[in-house]
Amino acid sequence: MSFKSMILAVTLAAVAFSGTACAKEAKKEEKQAILITSFGTSMPSARKAIDNLVAAAKKAFPGAEVRLAFTSNIIRRKLTREGKKNVPPTPVMALAQLNDEGFSTVGVMPTHIIPGAEYDEIKNVVEAWGELKGKYGIKDLRLGKTFLSSVEGCDEMAEILVKRFEKLAGKDTAVVLMGHGTPHHIANAMYSQLQVALDKIADGRFFIGTVENTPLIEDVVAALKKAGYKKTLVSPLMIVAGDHANNDMADKDDPESWYSILKKEGFAVETYIKGLGEDKGVTAAFVEHLKEMMK
CATH class of the missing domain: 3.40.50.1400 (Rossmann fold)
Incomplete structure (x- = not known):
């Protein structure tokens, strides 16, 4: 192989590697996540309804990271005092973690029945986080609707x-x-x-x-x-x-x-x-709301 041929081969290999790296970086930037937010519960029997909706979301969106956050500090602290493991974080903590892990598209899906005071708090968090730009912001941050919003x-x-x-x-x-x-x-x-x-x-x-x-x-x-x-x-x-x-x-x-x-x-x-979260019809409606949010 001539010297020029060798230089050309190295150059092409570098371009190919660079393209692969860029593709991987682009793929990384397209990471999607769904953050399901619930008031929470300290009753093990009641937790089944929440877990059912989380499981349904994971099944409907196999390519997305699905996580759970509790909005009630009282519930979270009680679970921590009781020595429970893997206590769900607050929505703010969860969004910070998702941002730190490089998720660029995040859909926040509340489990509220009506868009009342609790929903407003989630909306405020999403809107406030949406104001952040640069490396501390999330490129595409979305908020889902409640069951009774229309x-x-x-x-x-x-x-x-x-x-x-x-x-x-x-x-x-x-x-x-x-x-x-x-x-x-x-x-x-x-x-x-x-x-x-x-x-x-x-x-x-x-x-x-x-x-x-x-x-x-x-x-x-x-x-x-x-x-x-x-x-x-x-x-x-x-x-x-x-x-x-x-x-x-x-x-x-x-x-x-x-x-x-x-x-x-x-x-x-x-x-x-x-809880309604255990109902098949409610679960199906929840998944449809997720699809509407993430489309």
């Missing part, structure tokens, strides 16, 4: 709920759903929109109340009596059946629980203590 979302959830309870409650049994509620926030109106959607397709068999805003359990009791129901099935309108579901809703020894109040008012009461 009329269409309420219609979709109504269909899911009717299917969820069609075999659990007879036609003579009213389904009472406990939502969390959000104080002093317009998003609380989404529960009323969901009630409208349910009334259209379920013949007035569903009754929605909340823990922290209207309609209250007293409003639900009045509506049940007006409708003439005697039997009720009470279940959480929450992704996780945690403290509210087990204590505020279903505690038979607490005179202020929904179970006790309904019993005192003369209703036959059964409870179904499972």
